[in-house]
Every structure is written in structure tokens, then in C-alpha cells.
Amino acid sequence: xxxxxxxxxxxxxEKPLCELESxxxxxxxxxxxxxxxxxxxxxxxxxxxxxxxxxxxxxLTPAQRLQLARHPRRPSTxxxxxxxxxEWFELHGDRGGSDDPALVGGVARLExxxxxxxxxxxxxxxxxxxxxxxxxxxxxxxxxxxxxxxHANKFGMPIxxxxxxxxxxxxxxxxxxxxxxxxxxxxxxxxxxxxxxxxTVIGEGGSxxxxxxxxxxxxxxxxxxxxxxxSPEACAAILWKDAKKAEQAATALKITAWDLKELGxxxxxxxxxISGAHAEPLEAAATLKQALIENLERLVEMAPEQxxxxxxxxxxxxxxFKEIPL
Amino acid sequence: xxxxxxxxxxxxTEPLIQEQQEREIxxxxxxKCAACGVxxxxxxxxxxxxxxxxxxxxxxxxxxxxxxxxxxxxxWKPLAExxxxxxxxxxxxxxxxxxxxxxxxxxxxxxxxxxxGTGLIDGLPVALGVMDFRFMGGSMGSVVGExxxxxxxxxxxxxxxxxxxxASGGARMQEGMLSLMQMAKIxxxxxxxxxxxxxxxxxxxxxxxxxxxxxxxxxxxxxLAEPKATIGFAGKRVxxxxxxxxxxxxxxxxxxxxxxxxxxxxxxxxxxxxxxAQLISLHQPFxxxxxxxxxxxxxxxxxxxxx
Ligand SMILES: [Zn+2]
Numbered sequence: 001x002x003x004x005x006x007x008x009x010x011x012x013x014e015k016p017l018c019e020l021e022s023x024x025x026x027x028x029x030x031x032x033x034x035x036x037x038x039x040x041x042x043x044x045x046x047x048x049x050x051x052x053x054x055x056x057x058x059x060l061t062p063a064q065r066l067q068l069a070r071h072p073r074r075p076s077t078x079x080x081x082x083x084x085x086x087e088w089f090e091l092h093g094d095r096g097g098s099d100d101p102a103l104v105g106g107v108a109r110l111e112x113x114x115x116x117x118x119x120x121x122x123x124x125x126x127x128x129x130x131x132x133x134x135x136x137x138x139x140x141x142x143x144x145x146x147x148x149x150x151h152a153n154k155f156g157m158p159i160x161x162x163x164x165x166x167x168x169x170x171x172x173x174x175x176x177x178x179x180x181x182x183x184x185x186x187x188x189x190x191x192x193x194x195x196x197x198x199x200t201v202i203g204e205g206g207s208x209x210x211x212x213x214x215x216x217x218x219x220x221x222x223x224x225x226x227x228x229x230x231s232p233e234a235c236a237a238i239l240w241k242d243a244k245k246a247e248q249a250a251t252a253l254k255i256t257a258w259d260l261k262e263l264g265x266x267x268x269x270x271x272x273x274i275s276g277a278h279a280e281p282l283e284a285a286a287t288l289k290q291a292l293i294e295n296l297e298r299l300v301e302m303a304p305e306q307x308x309x310x311x312x313x314x315x316x317x318x319x320x321f322k323e324i325p326l
Numbered sequence: 327x328x329x330x331x332x333x334x335x336x337x338x339t340e341p342l343i344q345e346q347q348e349r350e351i352x353x354x355x356x357x358k359c360a361a362c363g364v365x366x367x368x369x370x371x372x373x374x375x376x377x378x379x380x381x382x383x384x385x386x387x388x389x390x391x392x393x394x395x396x397x398x399x400x401x402w403k404p405l406a407e408x409x410x411x412x413x414x415x416x417x418x419x420x421x422x423x424x425x426x427x428x429x430x431x432x433x434x435x436x437x438x439x440x441x442x443g444t445g446l447i448d449g450l451p452v453a454l455g456v457m458d459f460r461f462m463g464g465s466m467g468s469v470v471g472e473x474x475x476x477x478x479x480x481x482x483x484x485x486x487x488x489x490x491x492x493a494s495g496g497a498r499m500q501e502g503m504l505s506l507m508q509m510a511k512i513x514x515x516x517x518x519x520x521x522x523x524x525x526x527x528x529x530x531x532x533x534x535x536x537x538x539x540x541x542x543x544x545x546x547x548x549x550l551a552e553p554k555a556t557i558g559f560a561g562k563r564v565x566x567x568x569x570x571x572x573x574x575x576x577x578x579x580x581x582x583x584x585x586x587x588x589x590x591x592x593x594x595x596x597x598x599x600x601x602x603a604q605l606i607s608l609h610q611p612f613x614x615x616x617x618x619x620x621x622x623x624x625x626x627x628x629x630x631x632x633x
Binding site (some may be wrong): 037136141168170172174175176177178179180181183184187188189191192207208209212215227228229230234237239240241249252253254255258259260264265266311312315316318319321322323324325326 | 362407420506507512513515520536540558559
């Protein structure tokens with residue numbers, strides 16, 4: 001990403017780094033004007049900037065990761081699909097009267113293999129975001145998703161889903177059309193499919209709206225993505241009765257990839273380019289592609305029943321309780 | 327978030343005082359209806375399953391009372407009573423989750439927000455799960471997920487129909503993602519029950535919202551609801567804040583869901599046992615009644631085949 005654009009979307013914790021970089025630029029300009037050689041000093045400062053960048057991005061708090069996960073320039077589902085597939089043919093509609101732009105999907109070819117890819121779609125700018133409803137799907141979106149997954153199952157194509165949503169859309173129309181039923185139906189049906197399912201959280205995994213396309217035997221997360229039962233803002237408002245406690249809630253809720261790996265919820269963490277996926281989208285896409293291919297190679301070897309059992313057991317063992325004999 | 331509404335209501339109505347008053351009235355043999363304010367003789371109200379004879383208001387029923395109402399006497403066999411909640415995240419908001427759990431256990435005498443077991447309804451075996459709203463708003467954490475899964479797996483193994491009485495504000499945030507994942511876990515168990523061609527009837531009571539609505543509450547072969555229950559996915563407050571519009575009259579009620587095709591019928595509590603028994607009986611395997619001559623014919627052909 002060009003430096004000027006990066007500055008437009010600067011996050012708080014990136015400021016010291018940005019200041020250092022501006023200083024380097026200034027020195028470079030002055031040196032050209034005054035015709036002096038400062039290459040040694042520049043090299044030193046650049047090394048310091050690199051060091052600072054590493055420090056900042058290796059010690060992010062959960063709230064800072066959340067900011068990265070929601071970064072307006074973070075690659076979206078369609079960005080990744082276009083980057084990783086050899087062919088891509090988008091399909092539309094839930095066959096029940098709607099085509100939700102907040103949830104996209106279609107047939108694709110990944111390293112020669114036909115697959116179905118689908119995911120939440122956030123907008124690339126404000127106008128697009130309004131059209132995409134900020135990636136918040138309606139019942140029609142979840143019904144389009146399950147229709148595409150049924151298609152995949154029929155034709156023996158693996159299902160690859162990409163999760164990136166603040167949550168399912170909370171509106172009057174959504175309730176009227178059965179948002180709860182749409183998500184619930186997906187949860188149960190996804191256990192029935194014979195084909196491999198891999199879900200990847202690429203940005204924001206928001207609650208039931210994320211889970212609605214999130215039942216898989218293999219669940220992956222990008223390093224700076226998050227997955228949460230409720231947004232830290234909502235959680236803070238409810239449990240702390242203070243929306244300003246969102247940062248605390250983000251930590252308490254355990255929303256990072258490492259937390260969820262430890263809790264046995266996800267199978268793998270995909271490393272991101274330093275500064276986050278938005279800094280080097282193609283590098284992030286390459287990482288995603290490799291992870292999907294590797295996991296697919298493993299999963300296609302299994303019998304359908306084996307994959308279903310793996311999927312069942314993956315979720316069956318999630319939970320924390322103690323057993324006290326009567 | 328639908329739990330928000332619940333907490334907001336808690337604050338609004340100051341339930342402790344209200345509950346206390348109610349208890350005092352109840353101790354005095356009388357109970358005041360929360361909807362119409364009419365005083366009823368407590369014994370009569372209980373005999374009417376906590377449904378107001380005056381206005382039909384369905385008062386809240388705890389899990390023990392509900393089990394008594396639905397099952398044939400002395401047929402309840404509880405399951406998974408040894409499963410207790412634990413605080414694996416070390417979660418603390420204004421209070422530690424660990425302390426919250428202990429307080430609710432002491433206050434309600436419950437272990438967590440669901441009771442599961444088997445029993446008979448008019449002589450028909452059934453696997454029954456009953457959520458209890460008194461325990462942290464019936465929120466779904468690991469214990470609710472585990473107990474319901476064990477119940478559903480038992481139902482699948484024994485070929486029992488399954489009935490779950492839903493009453494929940496949604497996922498239990500204090501268990502983070504573990505609670506969200508219970509939605510998928512339970513839905514997975516329901517998939518196996520469904521694949522075995524067994525009957526599942528959720529009964530939606532006030533309130534059924536959030537993650538419970540977006541999972542097992544909406545996955546019934548037949549879905550029943552009590553009158554005037556609040557049923558929905560997103561909380562009313564969240565919707566209002568998002569769309570900045572006032573919500574229509576009767577939005578997210580049992581009647582609204584019936585109108586839009588998401589529940590099969592609304593059943594007053596006093597008719598619930600009878601209705602469940604009828605539906606379960608209608609879904610029993612069919613063995614046609616044979617006339618004596620048909621029986622004799624079958625008998626002969628059986629002997630013939632055996633030779
Ligand atoms: Zn009344």
C-alpha cells in the first residue's frame with residue numbers, strides 16, 4: 001500500500017512508526033536539496049523503523065487486533081477469492097426472493113480443483129459498504145449460502161467459506177424473514193455434508209452471523225482476525241454497563257486466534273505480513289491459498305463418513321465444565 | 327444483543343423488590359398477576375399452571391414445576407446431573423464469573439440453566455430438556471450445551487422423541503466463544519437425531535432469543551410456542567438503535583412468529599401436555615389393526631414361509 005494511503009487509515013498504535021517514517025522521508029528530501037550523502041543514517045533509521053514495526057505488531061492487545069480485523073483496507077472475501085482461484089464464477093440468489101450482497105459465493109477452481117467458495121462481503125469504500133450492508137447478512141444471505149453448499153455437496157466440490165462480519169443484520173425485515181431460523185438451519189445442515197468443509201476467519205468473526213457459515217472440520221484464522229460471541233462494545237455495554245470498557249471486554253472475551261487455538265476451537269493460525277494483511281494483500285492471499293490446499297489434500301483423502309465424524313467430534317468436544325459425581 | 331434487553335428489564339422492574347413483594351403476597355396465600363394486577367388464590371393459580379384465570383397471562387414456570395406439569399407422576403429420570411459449570415476463562419466483568427455462578431446456584435438451587443432427563447408423557451417415552459430462566463437468564467454456556475447434547479444423543483440411541491422447553495436470553499458471554507460454539511454443537515447432535523428420523527418438538531416460552539433462537543429453538547420438526555412469549559434473534563433495543571425506527575406493535579411475539587410461518591401453533595400452557603402427547607402419538611410407528619381373519623391369514627402364511 002502506498003505510504004500516503006496508509007496514513008489515511010492510520011491506527012493509533014501505528015503512530016510512532018508513522019512519525020519515524022516521516023522523519024526518514026524529511027531527512028532524505030533535505031539531503032537531496034543540500035546534496036549531502038546521508039545513506040548511512042537513513043539505513044540506521046530504517047533499521048530502527050523495522051525493529052519498531054516488529055515490536056508493535058508482535059505485542060498487539062486484543063483490542064488493537066480488533067482494529068486490524070476491521071481495517072477498512074483489509075482484504076475482503078472477493079479480494080481473496082479473486083487472488084487465489086484459477087477461475088471464479090459468482091452465483092446469485094437464495095431462490096426464495098432475495099440476493100443478499102452481504103454474502104457472496106460461487107463456483108471456483110483452486111489449483112485445478114473445482115470448489116465452492118462463499119463468504120461475507122464487506123464493502124471496499126463507504127458507498128460499497130452501504131450496498132453490502134457492512135458485511136451483515138440477512139436471512140436471504142444465509143439461505144443463499146446453504147443453497148450454494150448444497151450445490152457443492154451434490155457435485156462433490158469441497159466447501160471453502162470466508163468469515164468477515166460484525167454480525168447478522170439486526171433489522172425488522174430480518175426478524176420477519178426468520179434470521180434465527182436461517183442461521184439455525186445452516187448449523188444443522190452443515191453437519192450433513194459429505195464434502196470437506198474449511199472455514200477461514202479473514203477479518204471479523206461476529207457471533208451467530210459468523211457461525212452461520214462456520215461449521216467445518218477445519219477452522220482457520222488469520223493472525224490478526226478475531227472471533228467473538230458478542231462484539232466487545234456490546235459486551236461492555238451489557239456486562240460492564242459501560243461501552244467505554246470495550247477494551248477490557250476484548251481481552252476478557254478471548255477473541256484472538258491464539259486464545260481460540262488454546263480453547264480447541266480452531267485448527268490453525270495463518271501468519272500475516274508484518275503490518276497486517278492489508279499491507280501486503282497478495283502475500284496474505286498466498287498464505288491462505290497454501291493453507292487451503294494443504295488442508296484440502298488431507299481432507300479429500302478421507303471417506304465422507306470420516307469427515308462427518310471429524311466435524312461432529314470437533315464441535316462435540318468444545319466446552320468447559322466439571323463433573324462432580326453424585 | 328438480546329441479553330441486553332433482559333438486563334435492561336432487570337434494572338427497570340427491580341425484580342428483587344418485585345419478587346419479594348410477590349413472595350409476600352404468595353406467602354399470604356394470594357398472588358398478584360403481573361399483567362392485569364388481579365389477585366388470585368395461589369393454590370388456584372398453581373392448579374392452573376401459573377396461568378392467570380382473569381387475563382390468560384402466562385407466569386414464569388421454573389424447571390421443576392414444568393417437569394411436574396408435563397410428565398406422568400414419578401417417571402422423571404434426570405440425566406447428566408453431575409455436570410457443573412466452571413470458569414475456564416477467568417472471566418471478570420464487574421463481578422467474577424466464578425462468584426456469579428455460586429450466587430445463582432445458592433439463590434436458585436440449580437446447577438446451571440437446564441435440566442435434562444427422560445420420562446413418560448401419557449405413557450409415551452420422551453427425552454425432555456427444560457431451560458430455567460432464573461439461572462443467569464437461561465443463558466447458554468458449556469453446561470447447557472453439554473447436557474442438551476447428552477440428552478439428544480440418548481434420545482437418538484433409545485429412539486425417543488425429543489422435547490426442549492426453551493427459555494433463554496441467548497449465549498452466556500462470560501464463557502466467550504465456548505458459549506457461541508454450543509449452538510453448533512447442539513445443532514450437530516440434532517442433525518443425528520433428525521437423520522435417525524426421530525421427532526423433535528421445541529416449545530418456545532418467554533423469552534426465547536439470541537443464540538437459542540438461532541439454533542435448537544428453530545430446528546424442530548414441529549415448533550410450539552406459549553402465548554405472548556417474546557421470541558426473536560436480535561434484541562429489540564439493538565434493532566431500534568440500528569435502524570432508528572420504532573418497532574411495530576406485537577413485533578417478536580409468538581403471534582408474530584405464527585403469522586410469519588416460524589411456529590406451527592400457539593398452545594396455552596394448560597393444553598401443553600395434551601398437545602405434546604397427541605403429537606408424539608401421531609408420530610409413533612403405524613401398525614395397522616388387523617381383523618381376526620387377516621390375522622389368521624398372516625399366521626398361516628408365516629407357518630407356510632417357515633416350512
Ligand atoms: Zn392476569
